[in-house]
Amino acid sequence: MSSVESSAWRLHYAQSITPRFAWPANAVAEISGGGDAITERDGRRDSTSRETISRLDVRAHPDGFLITSGPTSGSAIDQIGTATYAPLEAIVRAPSSYNVNRQGVFLHLDDTTAYKRRVDSAMAPLMDRLGGLSPALAQSMRDANSGATLNASAGQGWQQLAGILFGRTWAPGDSARSTFRQPMPGAPNASMIQRHTTTYTGMVTCPAGSGATTCWQFDSRTELDMSAMRESVRRMLADRGMDDPAAADRVPIPETTMNSGMIVDAATGRPLQVTSMASTRMDAGTAMGISMSFSIRYHLVVHYRWRALD
16 A cells, blocks of 8 residues: 555544434344353353344334334343343343434334333233332332333433434544433332443444445443442442441442444444443452352354345
8 A cells, every 4th residue: 555545544544424324214134143151250260152143123104213123032141041030031032112213313112001011021920929029129120110211221222222323423532421320120219320432433344244335333331330339239228227338338249341342334324243242240258248259251243134124
């Protein structure tokens, strides 16, 4: 490459971009991929492979578009399927539908009432097993699955999938940040706070077989606000008559961080490939009379293979 060509390439690479929402209606993305999970518990290490299969269905709608995500299957979520968390597994696997406008702005779940009914049905066995809950604790479970919370969670999911890209201009290194707060299940007056940062990296080679000619990469990082989690634990203990800050500080809390790199088609703004890495770590030491430490790390690469619906 000559010096003139090199300079032109660097100028092109550094140009600002303004992604536009141009997803064609009546299209579907078959989503599949795999990776591994590494677990370390009390000095013992275990590695297992993971795979996931899902789909994203895009239809025309009077408000813009109807997007249906799921159903999802595969060993990447099989570990959820214990007796305790089977209701959560049912929710994760089930499809959800929501509306976005023609500019790619999230509007609402397509049918919040119907979706909440499905969530309540999936959660019913767990609620039955926890029939001895205090009224305040039971209410916190309901709050965590209220129509407003489910709608906000769907909106946050769209933002992380693609919504945050649109309606702004990006130069390489530019970042956009958002904060998402939701009630903590089983913890009255407590909430979980996620801080999400998306950064435009620059132009990259398009995934083989995607049919795209120009692609951009965006890197994202999601972190739980640990100070807010600690305060939520303190409130939870206080609600149980244990208003002791020192006791709250001794309760072990898993620390979770999620990172991803997403390659999108510059022509449409559709995702083509997502590489996700997540880690959860907890070192309890001898807190609460329990000696335990563990960490879990996931690495997953999924591809979106788009086609027109028949």
